[in-house]
Amino acid sequence: MLLPPLNTFAGNPLDRAGDRRNDPAWLAQQEANPDALALVLWNGAPLIEGEQTPRLAWLSLAHARDLSPRREVFLGLWNQAPAFAVELGGSIDPASGPVRGLGQFQDMRTAAALLPGADAAMAGTAKSLFDWAGRHGFCAACGQASDSICGGWKRLCPACGTEHFPRVDPVVIMLPVYRGGVEPVCLLGRQAIWPHGRMSALAGFLEPGETIEEACAREIAEEAGLTVSAVRYHSSQPWPFPSQLMIGLIADVTDNDATPDQTELEAVAWVTRKEAADVLAGTHPAIKSPPPFAIAHTLLRAWVDGFDVSGSDQPA
Secondary structure, three states: OOOOOOOOOOOOOOEOOOOOOOOHHHHHHHHHOOOOEEEEEEOOEEEEEOOOOOEEOEEEHHHHHOOOEEEEEEEEEEOOEEEEEEEEOOOOOHHHOOOOOOOEEOOHHHHHHHOOHHHHHHHHHHHHHHHHHHHOOEOOOOOOEOEEEHHHOEEEOOOOOOEEOOOOEEEEEEEEEEOOOOOOEEEEEEOOOOOOOEOEOEEEEOOOOOOHHHHHHHHHHHHHOOOEEEEEEEEEEEEOOOOEEEEEEEEEEOOOOOOOOOOOOOEEEEEEHHHHHHHHHOOOOOOEOOOOOOHHHHHHHHHHOOOOOOOOOOOO
16 A cells, blocks of 8 residues: 655655666657656756746647757656656856746755645656766676667666666664653754754664664764664655655654764754644744755654654554
């Protein structure tokens, strides 16, 4: 049973046709289909139309290809019609030229706050594929230039035959929770580069040979000096900056003597469920919430609403 997507960039509605896009003849048929559509990105920013109800601007594939594309990928099928993404290059905003009047390009974080969930998911997928293609144009095995095949979902080295696939970097993101006081509290951390007052969940990349639980425990120990005693999974989020999978967790810790490491975090703060609710509502006097499209916001909301590391959700 599929659960409804909880997080922005999840819930891509397309049939990725992963079993058919490997066939060049089938893919050529999709490209020639007069109903083929394309979303357009410029420097990672999707083209958005509609001021009152923002949505992705879809062009015919033929029109999008006329715009001097830098890269193109097959995204999948939408009601049996092929959907593509086309990336435009250059330093001049195409919205002031070849796509004038069709919409405006918005950076992906702005787009995430504006677009419906399905649109954000499709745009995020396209951005991740384009970012990967831009960073992996040469074979990691022999150094020769590689070719894009399978609609942009694979690169093949013509020299040594090595196949390369889009990478996804797993990241644990978690709220440490301490239950040994008068009432439970969760820990928020702050990076120095964030806007004034912004605090969020703790996070870090998984390392080779590590489980999700081990990475959670290591990151909390490194960033805040705390020991993890239990971990519970909440949800995950594709994060196209450039291509990560955020693995959302709630973690029990054994004490509340948290110390920011001053490398990843410059400050930490324990908050009760009521204080966390104030953070989310924007009424906390000192702490600003992570943005609603980030999984850290989802985790904080889940904890406020009673999501419990022990496995039973209790009302706050």
